[in-house]
Each structure stands twice: as C-alpha cells, then as structure tokens.
Amino acid sequence: MAEHVAATPVLGLGQWAYDRGGFVRSDVPHLPLGTQALHYGTGVFEGIRSHRAASATVLFRVHDHYERMLRACRLLRITAPGSVEHLVDLTVELLRRNNHDGDTYVRPLAHKLSLLPGTPPGVGLTGVSDAWSITSHGFAAGRLAGGIRCAISSWRRSSRDAMPAQAKITGGYVTSALACDEARAAGYDDAILLDGLGNVAEASTANIFAVLGGRVVTPPATGDLLPGITRDTVITLCGESGVDVAERALGPAELITADEIFLTSTGNGIVGVHAVAGRDIGCGTTGPLTRLIASRYDDVVRGVGGAHPEWLTTVHLG
Ligand SMILES: Cc1ncc(COP(=O)(O)O)c(C=O)c1O
CATH class of the missing domain: 3.20.10.10 (D-amino Acid Aminotransferase, subunit A, domain 2)
Structure with missing residues (x-):
C-alpha cells in the first residue's frame, strides 16, 4: 500500500506576478472584500507546468491551456487581456522574471471583480468588472510517484x-x-x-x-x-x-x-x-x-x- 501522501504540491510563490495589466511584486496585490468571485465562485483558472532544463524552462501545451481558459472566460463573460499568443508572452515574461531554480506551476486566474456604477448588487455576469492574474510557483516534481x-x-x-x-x-x-x-x-x-x-x-x-x-x-x-x-x-x-x-x-x-x-x-x-x-x-x-x-x-x-x-x-x- 502507498504511504499517505502530503497535500501540498506547490512550493514557493515567484517574486513577480502579472496582475490586472502589469507585472507587480507578488506579495503586494490584494483584492477588495466585495470581489464578486469570492462570493459567487465566478472565476476560471488554469494550471500549467514548465520543466527546467539547463538555462531554459519548457512550458508544456501552454497554448492549449490558454485556449481552454479563453473559452471558459467567454462562458463567464470575462474579457481576456488579449489573444492566446499574448497570454503565452505574458507567461514567458513572468517565468523570465521569476527565474525559478526548478520546475514550475503557473496559475492564471480570471474572475469577476466589482459591480460597475449603476449595477444593483446580486448574482450576475454583466455589469461587473473583470480581473486577470498569473502567478508562478516552484513545484516539487514526482511527489506522488510512490502511488x-x-x-x-x-x-x-x-x-x-x-x-x-x-x-x-x-x-x-x-x-x-x-x-x-x-x-x-x-x-x-x-x-x-x-x-x-x-x-x-x-x-x-x-x-x-x-x-x-x-x-x-x-x-x-x-x-x-x-x-x-x-x-x-x-x-x-x-x-x-x-x-x-x-x-x-x-x-x-x-x-x-x-x-x-x-x-x-x-x-x-x-x-x-x-x-x-x-x-x-x-x-x-x-x-x-x-x-x-x-x-x-x-x-x-x-x-x-x-x-x-x-x-x-x-x-x-x-
Ligand atoms: C476536475 C479536474 N479534472 C481533470 C483535471 C486534469 O486536467 P489537465 O490534464 O488539463 O490538467 C483537472 C486539473 O486540474 C481537474 O481540476
């Protein structure tokens, strides 16, 4: 029988994050308490991996991940900051800035943020602003290799x-x-x-x-x-x-x-x-x-x- 497995795959959060249009220090951003997605679950995310080899890191099927995410955004009426190519470019830039030692896990998150002026409170997908962020994390490979x-x-x-x-x-x-x-x-x-x-x-x-x-x-x-x-x-x-x-x-x-x-x-x-x-x-x-x-x-x-x-x-x- 396999030993019981620890539940924390993600290691260090990279120093930099992409947040609402620019690169910022990842410990600075915060979201308002009224963040709609926090209340109603109206967000979408992806999990993307890169594997480190010498002076490069290699993202796996990153275009497919962003295509899936853009389709999910359309479903929730979330506007993306750009095309799949643009999102890949942002991710590449983030990994360059964070320069993790080993393999990474990249987490793009898009969600409903705040009610626009004149929109009454309540659950909905229109009349609400959107937010996009991307973070990268060091990741321990092979954690579950023992089954x-x-x-x-x-x-x-x-x-x-x-x-x-x-x-x-x-x-x-x-x-x-x-x-x-x-x-x-x-x-x-x-x-x-x-x-x-x-x-x-x-x-x-x-x-x-x-x-x-x-x-x-x-x-x-x-x-x-x-x-x-x-x-x-x-x-x-x-x-x-x-x-x-x-x-x-x-x-x-x-x-x-x-x-x-x-x-x-x-x-x-x-x-x-x-x-x-x-x-x-x-x-x-x-x-x-x-x-x-x-x-x-x-x-x-x-x-x-x-x-x-x-x-x-x-x-x-x-
Ligand atoms: C519910 C669920 N099913 C399946 C998967 C596997 O999907 P993928 O291979 O695209 O990571 C995930 C990944 O996080 C998931 O959350």
Missing part, C-alpha cells in the same frame, strides 16, 4: 447541465474540496467521483484511466468531467505506443477489479492508484502499462527524445 490510495466519494460530480464541465470554474471546485476532505478524513489520498448515473467520472482534480485485460479504458470526454490536456496527451501517447484506448462508460465494479488504474493531471502527471475503496488494484503497486505511459509522458514534457515539439514552448532564462 496513491483513493476512496470512492459519496459526493457526485456535478452534471454538466448544472456546472459546465469543460471549464475550470472556481465555484465548481467546492465538490472536489468536499470529496478530498471526506477521503483524507478516512485515510485516503484522493477521491474518485461518480456521475449522477453512478458511472466513474474523474478524481478530485485529475482524469482517470483503468487497464482491463491490456486495454485502457477512460470515461468519455463528453461525460461529466473536465476533458484534461494530460488525458488527451495520454490518449495520443497510448496510440503511438500501440496501446488500445476505449473512451466509454466505466462502472465502479469494473474499476475496483481493474488490473491497473492511473490518474492524469497537469499538476501531478501520471499517478498510479494502488488501491480503491480499501481494495488493492492489481498487485497493489504501479502496474507495467502505467509505468510505460508515465515514462513516455515524462520524456515528452521535458523534450527528451524530441517527440512532439509542437507541445513545447521554450523560455530562455537570464
């Missing part, structure tokens, strides 16, 4: 007709927080959430894959789950490695009898799940197919072997 144990949560993943699943909306993460809290209180590392029909949706902040008889199965992207960029990367890498992937409904009974299970997310990469709901998965360790895909993924995000240069953005540091 994790998951509970099956009593909290269900919201249906996409109640909470849009394709956007990382701040308010929606209350379900993840409740599920994680419940799982950790019971001694697990993370929670797997079912959808309203009782099928497996995803983990608290990661997509899920099961290996069943040599075939990889993952719930469909059209279900009640965030269609992750890492999920998409893994499906591509499986195809290139000759591993068959089926995107189909997955029940909890199939899950607990799977040969292997792994989670995928930008923050933690590919993480082996060693037990679910108190039952060992396979031999209770990270299985061979998970190890194969994890090693392919680690190479691709660091540019090792030269595969998929279109996913990499190199930031030359001073």
Whole structure:
C-alpha cells in the first residue's frame, strides 16, 4: 500500500506576478472584500507546468491551456487581456522574471471583480468588472510517484447541465474540496467521483484511466468531467505506443477489479492508484502499462527524445 501522501504540491510563490495589466511584486496585490468571485465562485483558472532544463524552462501545451481558459472566460463573460499568443508572452515574461531554480506551476486566474456604477448588487455576469492574474510557483516534481490510495466519494460530480464541465470554474471546485476532505478524513489520498448515473467520472482534480485485460479504458470526454490536456496527451501517447484506448462508460465494479488504474493531471502527471475503496488494484503497486505511459509522458514534457515539439514552448532564462 502507498504511504499517505502530503497535500501540498506547490512550493514557493515567484517574486513577480502579472496582475490586472502589469507585472507587480507578488506579495503586494490584494483584492477588495466585495470581489464578486469570492462570493459567487465566478472565476476560471488554469494550471500549467514548465520543466527546467539547463538555462531554459519548457512550458508544456501552454497554448492549449490558454485556449481552454479563453473559452471558459467567454462562458463567464470575462474579457481576456488579449489573444492566446499574448497570454503565452505574458507567461514567458513572468517565468523570465521569476527565474525559478526548478520546475514550475503557473496559475492564471480570471474572475469577476466589482459591480460597475449603476449595477444593483446580486448574482450576475454583466455589469461587473473583470480581473486577470498569473502567478508562478516552484513545484516539487514526482511527489506522488510512490502511488496513491483513493476512496470512492459519496459526493457526485456535478452534471454538466448544472456546472459546465469543460471549464475550470472556481465555484465548481467546492465538490472536489468536499470529496478530498471526506477521503483524507478516512485515510485516503484522493477521491474518485461518480456521475449522477453512478458511472466513474474523474478524481478530485485529475482524469482517470483503468487497464482491463491490456486495454485502457477512460470515461468519455463528453461525460461529466473536465476533458484534461494530460488525458488527451495520454490518449495520443497510448496510440503511438500501440496501446488500445476505449473512451466509454466505466462502472465502479469494473474499476475496483481493474488490473491497473492511473490518474492524469497537469499538476501531478501520471499517478498510479494502488488501491480503491480499501481494495488493492492489481498487485497493489504501479502496474507495467502505467509505468510505460508515465515514462513516455515524462520524456515528452521535458523534450527528451524530441517527440512532439509542437507541445513545447521554450523560455530562455537570464
Ligand atoms: C476536475 C479536474 N479534472 C481533470 C483535471 C486534469 O486536467 P489537465 O490534464 O488539463 O490538467 C483537472 C486539473 O486540474 C481537474 O481540476
């Protein structure tokens, strides 16, 4: 069984942040108590990783992250400071300024801020100003490499007709927080959430894959789950490695009898799940197919072997 895993992935906050139109010292900005997103959850965010190599750091699929975020902003009527390219440029500039020693986690956040003059108080998306920030944090890689144990949560993943699943909306993460809290209180590392029909949706902040008889199965992207960029990367890498992937409904009974299970997310990469709901998965360790895909993924995000240069953005540091 995996040891219980500490819950704090993010290390130091970089000295500089992008905040509402300019670069500022990251310890200075503050938000008014009336910040609308704080009250109503009307914000969207992304999590982007960069990996340090010599005098450069390499961002992984940063354009895809900002495309997803801009679509989420349109949903919440938040005006972005510019195009995907402009946001990538801001991120590159931020990483140059912060010059972290190792790998980083970049957190863009866009949200509703203050009521515009003449707008009556209340919940809404118009008549409210917007704010955009980007911070970068040092990040400890491989934190969950030893595998994790998951509970099956009593909290269900919201249906996409109640909470849009394709956007990382701040308010929606209350379900993840409740599920994680419940799982950790019971001694697990993370929670797997079912959808309203009782099928497996995803983990608290990661997509899920099961290996069943040599075939990889993952719930469909059209279900009640965030269609992750890492999920998409893994499906591509499986195809290139000759591993068959089926995107189909997955029940909890199939899950607990799977040969292997792994989670995928930008923050933690590919993480082996060693037990679910108190039952060992396979031999209770990270299985061979998970190890194969994890090693392919680690190479691709660091540019090792030269595969998929279109996913990499190199930031030359001073
Ligand atoms: C709810 C949820 N599902 C899945 C993921 C994985 O998405 P990605 O691979 O794009 O990081 C995340 C990432 O934070 C998430 O919050």
